[in-house]
Amino acid sequence: MNQPRIGVVGATGYAGVELIRILSRHPLLKITYLAAQKLEQSETYGHKISAFRQFGELPALEPFDLERCLDLCDLVFLALPSGISGRLALQIHHAGKKVIDLSGDLRLPKEVYESWYGLASPLTQKDTHAVYGLSDWQAEQIANQSLISNPGCYATAALLSLLPLCQTKLVESQSVWVVDAKSGSTGAGKSPQPHLLLSELSNNFYPYRVGCHQHTPEIEQKLQEESKQADLQIQLTTQLLPIPRGILVSAYIPLCSTISFTDLYEIYQNAYHDTPFVSILPCGEWPQIQSVLGANTCHIALHVDNRTQMLQIFAVIDNLQKGAAGQAVQNMNLMLGWPMETGLSLIGSAP
Numbered sequence: 456m457n458q459p460r461i462g463v464v465g466a467t468g469y470a471g472v473e474l475i476r477i478l479s480r481h482p483l484l485k486i487t488y489l490a491a492q493k494l495e496q497s498e499t500y501g502h503k504i505s506a507f508r509q510f511g512e513l514p515a516l517e518p519f520d521l522e523r524c525l526d527l528c529d530l531v532f533l534a535l536p537s538g539i540s541g542r543l544a545l546q547i548h549h550a551g552k553k554v555i556d557l558s559g560d561l562r563l564p565k566e567v568y569e570s571w572y573g574l575a576s577p578l579t580q581k582d583t584h585a586v587y588g589l590s591d592w593q594a595e596q597i598a599n600q601s602l603i604s605n606p607g608c609y610a611t612a613a614l615l616s617l618l619p620l621c622q623t624k625l626v627e628s629q630s631v632w633v634v635d636a637k638s639g640s641t642g643a644g645k646s647p648q649p650h651l652l653l654s655e656l657s658n659n660f661y662p663y664r665v666g667c668h669q670h671t672p673e674i675e676q677k678l679q680e681e682s683k684q685a686d687l688q689i690q691l692t693t694q695l696l697p698i699p700r701g702i703l704v705s706a707y708i709p710l711c712s713t714i715s716f717t718d719l720y721e722i723y724q725n726a727y728h729d730t731p732f733v734s735i736l737p738c739g740e741w742p743q744i745q746s747v748l749g750a751n752t753c754h755i756a757l758h759v760d761n762r763t764q765m766l767q768i769f770a771v772i773d774n775l776q777k778g779a780a781g782q783a784v785q786n787m788n789l790m791l792g793w794p795m796e797t798g799l800s801l802i803g804s805a806p
């Protein structure tokens with residue numbers, strides 16, 4: 456079989472570069488199209504992104520052109536800002552190509568998207584719904600699909616932490632689940648913004664978009680679907696850490712019945728027994744962002760507090776890997792019928 460031809464649009468952004476880092480080592484495909492926006496003319500990728508300086512096997516980086524993208528690709532990753540990405544994803548998909556959209560544009564119903572993102576949704580009534588690409592949770596639903604909406608970074612860490620609870624009777628119906636989430640600065644993309652200056656960010660740490668973060672409905676939607684509790688809510692706090700990469704989610708969940716650590720651990724092990732990318736840590740071990748940097752992995756730790764009748768659940772991911780490019784490549788592997796770990800590292804880069 457010919458190797459599938461793969462394109463990346465948004466190839467100079469943080470998620471795009473991470474995609475190309477992974478795809479350039481993937482054994483079963485050929486990268487045939489790399490595009491961004493602010494380019495006068497085509498140039499070598501290594502000239503623009505110096506980490507690739509000596510890597511001469513990539514196509515030239517071009518200003519995006521839809522016709523060329525359709526001519527040159529069988530499957531396209533869109534790593535573009537929300538508000539731009541979804542519309543292009545639908546155009547490319549309607550032209551018969553497989554698409555993985557990393558933006559928030561196709562993750563939510565039209566009205567919900569418009570109220571949380573403050574942008575016009577690209578969805579119309581007749582659009583095929585994209586499949587939500589939470590690959591470690593629903594690999595079967597992703598296999599052989601042609602339009603995937605890749606989850607948000609906070610949403611990935613939160614959902615991997617919380618979804619196994621949805622199939623138990625451990626939690627109060629109508630309870631509010633507290634999700635305290637912290638991210639490194641690459642989560643905000645590479646566009647210059649004052650709050651991302653070294654002098655603002657270093658030696659600093661603070662919450663942002665409290666009460667209105669766009670991943671709130673994305674997380675609630677999936678939890679409600681899996682628990683069949685339409686009123687389940689989360690209280691999400693997002694915070695900016697003075698590090699470039701990584702997310703730590705700490706979730707606090709009221710219990711309505713008691714459970715031992717061993718039984719809870721078994722529920723989580725069973726939930727992720729099919730994936731090599733999610734590890735449940737043994738009793739008393741706590742996850743560290745450093746352990747997942749550069750890898751498409753998620754480490755989850757559990758604590759049952761019998762004193763307060765609460766569960767504490769902690770998860771770490773690399774926002775650019777499991778939270779974006781790594782999960783997107785895992786989704787591609789599933790879509791194309793390949794083993795889902797193909798081309799993906801299981802080992803973090805730290806220390």
Ligand SMILES: NC(=O)C1=CN([C@@H]2O[C@H](COP(=O)(O)OP(=O)(O)OC[C@H]3O[C@@H](n4cnc5c(N)ncnc54)[C@H](OP(=O)(O)O)[C@@H]3O)[C@@H](O)[C@H]2O)C=CC1
Binds near residue numbers: 465471491775
């Ligand atoms: N960063 C992260 O951790 C995560 C990001 N995401 C999502 O992935 C997407 C990309 O994020 P990120 O890489 O951080 O963003 P960046 O701002 O770092 O990169 C955006 C990329 O899109 C390109 N671009 C922008 N507008 C256009 C256009 N009209 N036509 C062609 N190319 C265009 C930019 O090129 P140029 O510079 O030439 O304009 C750049 O290559 C976003 O939707 C984001 O929400 C999802 C999960 C995690």
Ligand SMILES: CC(=O)N[C@@H](CCC(=O)OP(=O)(O)O)C(=O)O
Binds near residue numbers: 607609641
């Ligand atoms: C640190 C930081 O700013 N992180 C980003 C997360 C980016 C992301 O995943 O956003 P989408 O929903 O558009 O994909 C944020 O909080 O908006």
